[in-house]
Amino acid sequence: MIERVEQEIQRLVKEVGYEKAYELFEKLSGGKRLRARLIEKISGENEKSALLAAIVELIHAASLLHDDVIDDAELRRGKPSVNATEGSKVAVMLGDILYSKAFSELVEFDKTIAKTISSSVTALSVGEMLDVELAKSFNADEKKYMHMLYLKTATLIEAAAACAAMLSGKESKRYALFGKNLGLSFQIIDDILDITADEKTLGKPAMNDFTEGKVTLPYIYLFESLDDEAKAKLIKLHGKKLEPHEVEWIKTQMEKHGSIAKAYRYAQTLSEEAKKAVEDEAELVAILDKMLQRSY
Numbered sequence: 001m002i003e004r005v006e007q008e009i010q011r012l013v014k015e016v017g018y019e020k021a022y023e024l025f026e027k028l029s030g031g032k033r034l035r036a037r038l039i040e041k042i043s044g045e046n047e048k049s050a051l052l053a054a055i056v057e058l059i060h061a062a063s064l065l066h067d068d069v070i071d072d073a074e075l076r077r078g079k080p081s082v083n084a085t086e087g088s089k090v091a092v093m094l095g096d097i098l099y100s101k102a103f104s105e106l107v108e109f110d111k112t113i114a115k116t117i118s119s120s121v122t123a124l125s126v127g128e129m130l131d132v133e134l135a136k137s138f139n140a141d142e143k144k145y146m147h148m149l150y151l152k153t154a155t156l157i158e159a160a161a162a163c164a165a166m167l168s169g170k171e172s173k174r175y176a177l178f179g180k181n182l183g184l185s186f187q188i189i190d191d192i193l194d195i196t197a198d199e200k201t202l203g204k205p206a207m208n209d210f211t212e213g214k215v216t217l218p219y220i221y222l223f224e225s226l227d228d229e230a231k232a233k234l235i236k237l238h239g240k241k242l243e244p245h246e247v248e249w250i251k252t253q254m255e256k257h258g259s260i261a262k263a264y265r266y267a268q269t270l271s272e273e274a275k276k277a278v279e280d281e282a283e284l285v286a287i288l289d290k291m292l293q294r295s296y
């Protein structure tokens, strides 16, 4: 099924009419195509859903190109990032090409769909700014963190699911709720994997979030469980390249206080909420379960 979307993505990027952009895009590895899969599962496999899925994947790819520049990331999906090999300027411009092409294709859809997707991209961009802002100091506020996650990751998935429902005459509100909770759950799993998985599996450096200044959910939960002395120690490690014994200390403390398990339980709860919203539609539940069990 996803073949059709891949073809559609290629068609759109070729249509840009600039060989260099196409070549660079070809070098990006596709990723999990979570958003495209959701759209096709909700809306069925047809021309319109393939175009919508391709649009959303192009927006997502553009956002990652820009995000890697913002995060100074060297690796993406196990390969050197575009900013690492071609420089930040090229990465930004390729992102611009992809997302403006995606936007120009949105006019093929009715106004509500175009508005829903484009507004989610504004939210995503605000989320990215909040993420950068929050990373400047040690943020232990779970609410602020979850709000940022919602904007940065969940809004595009929420919009994609809602629009896929609109395309096929399904009740968009329920699918929006499904997408939102799946998106939040997905990002929490991502945060956990940053701590528990290795670089080879992740395709990007492990334990990198905290070094980048990102105090993700397991760190927030850990902070809440620590005594004042240990709290101060954790704050000191924030935003710096960690030594192996410091990584060990964090991991041991997280184990001791069950911080990862607590974050995982929260991801599970959100995932249950997502399931309820779609009344246990088997194929969507399968995507959720796979997402919860993923190791990369």
Ligand code: FPP
Pocket: 059, 060, 062, 063, 064, 066, 067, 068, 071, 073, 095, 099, 121, 124, 125, 128, 152, 153
């Ligand atoms: C990855 O977060 C980043 C996002 C999900 C969104 C980034 C959004 C923008 C840069 C806004 C610009 C949007 C467009 C369409 C140009 P992460 O850094 O936590 O994840 P990572 O570890 O995979 O990098």
Ligand code: MG
Pocket: 067, 068, 071, 073
């Ligand atoms: Mg990043």
